[in-house]
Amino acid sequence: MITINAQSIAFILFSLFILGGGLGVVTTRNLIHGALYLVLSLFGVAGFFVLLSAPFLAAVQVLVYIGAIAILIIFAVMLTRSMTSLTEAFNRQWWLGALVGALLFVFLAAGIILPVWGAGSAYAGQPVSEVVATTTDLGVALVDGNQYVLPFEVASLLLTAAMIGAIVIARDDE
Amino acid sequence: MEQQCRDLINTLAACMVANGADPNFANLISALLGVVLVATLPLLTVILLIWVERKFAARIQDRLGPNRVGPFGLLQSVADALKMLTKEDITPAGADRFIYNLAPIIAFAVVVLIWAVIPFTPMHVGSDLSVGILYFVGVGSIGAVKVMVAGWSSNNKYALLGAFRTIAQLVSYEVPMILALLIPVMMSGSMSMQDITWAQGGMWYIFSAPLAFAIFFVSNLAETGRAPFDLLEAESELVAGYNIEYSGFKFGMFMAGEFMHVFTVAVLTAVLFLGGWWGPGVEQIPILGFVYLGLKTMAVYFLMLLVRNTVPRFRIDQVMNFNWKFMVPLSIVLVLVQAFLLRVITSLGLAPNEAGDFVSSLPQTLILLLGNLAIIAVVLNMIRNRGRQQRLADEAARSELAHPAGAPAGD
Numbered sequence: 001m002i003t004i005n006a007q008s009i010a011f012i013l014f015s016l017f018i019l020g021g022g023l024g025v026v027t028t029r030n031l032i033h034g035a036l037y038l039v040l041s042l043f044g045v046a047g048f049f050v051l052l053s054a055p056f057l058a059a060v061q062v063l064v065y066i067g068a069i070a071i072l073i074i075f076a077v078m079l080t081r082s083m084t085s086l087t088e089a090f091n092r093q094w095w096l097g098a099l100v101g102a103l104l105f106v107f108l109a110a111g112i113i114l115p116v117w118g119a120g121s122a123y124a125g126q127p128v129s130e131v132v133a134t135t136t137d138l139g140v141a142l143v144d145g146n147q148y149v150l151p152f153e154v155a156s157l158l159l160t161a162a163m164i165g166a167i168v169i170a171r172d173d174e
Numbered sequence: 175m176e177q178q179c180r181d182l183i184n185t186l187a188a189c190m191v192a193n194g195a196d197p198n199f200a201n202l203i204s205a206l207l208g209v210v211l212v213a214t215l216p217l218l219t220v221i222l223l224i225w226v227e228r229k230f231a232a233r234i235q236d237r238l239g240p241n242r243v244g245p246f247g248l249l250q251s252v253a254d255a256l257k258m259l260t261k262e263d264i265t266p267a268g269a270d271r272f273i274y275n276l277a278p279i280i281a282f283a284v285v286v287l288i289w290a291v292i293p294f295t296p297m298h299v300g301s302d303l304s305v306g307i308l309y310f311v312g313v314g315s316i317g318a319v320k321v322m323v324a325g326w327s328s329n330n331k332y333a334l335l336g337a338f339r340t341i342a343q344l345v346s347y348e349v350p351m352i353l354a355l356l357i358p359v360m361m362s363g364s365m366s367m368q369d370i371t372w373a374q375g376g377m378w379y380i381f382s383a384p385l386a387f388a389i390f391f392v393s394n395l396a397e398t399g400r401a402p403f404d405l406l407e408a409e410s411e412l413v414a415g416y417n418i419e420y421s422g423f424k425f426g427m428f429m430a431g432e433f434m435h436v437f438t439v440a441v442l443t444a445v446l447f448l449g450g451w452w453g454p455g456v457e458q459i460p461i462l463g464f465v466y467l468g469l470k471t472m473a474v475y476f477l478m479l480l481v482r483n484t485v486p487r488f489r490i491d492q493v494m495n496f497n498w499k500f501m502v503p504l505s506i507v508l509v510l511v512q513a514f515l516l517r518v519i520t521s522l523g524l525a526p527n528e529a530g531d532f533v534s535s536l537p538q539t540l541i542l543l544l545g546n547l548a549i550i551a552v553v554l555n556m557i558r559n560r561g562r563q564q565r566l567a568d569e570a571a572r573s574e575l576a577h578p579a580g581a582p583a584g585d
Contacts, residue, residue: 067315071341075322075338
């Protein structure tokens with residue numbers, strides 16, 4: 001049973017942030033409000049990372065998702081002034097989105113979470129990992145030849161290519 | 175009980191437990207008090223700093239500055255705060271009420287939040303996060319949200335335009351700032367503010383990484399939006415920036431947030447580059463660290479005031495060119511060079527010993543300083559050549575204008 005302590009209160013609070021924010025994103029008709037709800041939801045995820053003793057991921061979550069991606073979304077919406085006062089639904093595909101969301105939830109819950117951590121399974125009641133990895137471990141893992149150096153380099157290459165592509169597209173033809 | 179209650183600042187929770195309080199409750203009270211202390215300190219300091227800033231600006235402009243309220247006008251800021259409280263609180267028609275009211279709170283909160291990770295003395299720090307630097311950057315990036323939200327929710331096109339300018343500047347200058355922050359992290363091998371301060375026991379980083387200090391300082395001038403980067407506000411040219419529609423205490427929140435941001439940045443500079451609380455005798459009497467940190471902060475703060483009051487405002491294209499064509503490349507080169515030199519130093523066995531005292535950090539400091547000076551020399555030379563070419567081109571264009579090649583003489 002869940003005991004009520006500071007951690008579980010924080011967990012409930014962050015869960016409310018995430019779920020309420022997510023609900024707000026899909027129900028509000030105002031795009032700016034939607035973006036701000038998204039910020040709230042992402043902030044809750046950062047809180048979860050803190051509860052999971054992953055401060056690095058929490059800080060990166062805030063920095064990348066709130067500081068960069070959410071700002072980019074708000075910026076893009078604001079630059080198209082007519083979009084900010086939009087109140088009509090654009091298309092009738094909300095049921096399709098709801099269906100996909102529900103399917104994903106069922107798939108994750110019934111397919112992965114319950115069999116692995118649910119009652120009666122091998123991992124029930126056990127922590128996911130005993131290892132408390134520090135930021136140093138993370139940094140080493142990214143450049144260690146036996147671990148993630150190849151995915152890391154491939155991702156870097158991909159990002160560089162995307163950046164060059166963006167510059168090429170944005171450039172004026174002289 | 176006597177033992178635990180002698181030094182209440184450090185052992186309040188222990189003292190309460192010894193007196194029969196519930197440990198959870200004692201810890202909660204202790205943590206809450208810590209939060210209140212850490213958050214109130216910048217708030218109270220900023221009231222005095224506004225006075226300092228106004229006096230300083232006045233002296234530079236050959237005026238007296240505030241001198242009516244209280245001795246030397248010390249209470250002027252208090253009077254101003256009271257005045258703001260009595261002003262009418264206007265919400266523009268068509269404004270998005272909730273978000274409009276939320277923006278000043280965000281503006282203020284993001285600055286106070288930074289104080290949580292600042293080490294005041296070897297023992298007193300709000301929270302010694304292992305990712306303190308990243309926390310600072312993350313919290314700082316929320317600052318862009320407040321500008322956006324304030325500019326949009328005011329339902330005023332000038333506020334929105336002001337917000338765009340501000341965001342463009344904030345986002346751009348975050349790049350060199352973060353790159354400059356990498357250097358103390360590389361040298362101390364930690365992102366915790368407290369560890370970075372400990373690592374400067376032998377030598378402050380301003381001596382081994384003067385360029386990183388300069389880049390951090392300049393990009394923070396831009397991040398705080400003070401002159402010469404005050405295009406967000408530009409009192410003498412524009413009506414105001416993203417906060418034009420705000421009045422009364424909501425405007426006061428924006429203003430106090432801005433002043434506090436400057437002060438916060440000064441503290442951070444002192445912690446990261448000037449050795450934080452290090453000073454004579456600090457290891458015996460930790461509370462002295464608070465005084466040293468305050469003195470160093472004031473030194474940085476006065477430097478910022480000096481720049482603010484003596485350098486004319488840039489144009490927006492100059493601000494952007496300066497950042498993307500000068501600061502960003504320079505900071506990337508700096509990070510590469512510094513990383514390479516640190517590697518060389520380690521493999522030559524010249525790195526400071528475990529204790530990190532003054533003598534053992536000398537070789538590393540000298541090598542890094544020379545590396546920095548070499549970069550500075552190259553950059554200055556490039557700037558000189560570029561300037562000379564520009565002047566020659568201008569001169570050629572001017573003489574072309576005065577004596578067009580194909581025109582008949584004496585016409």
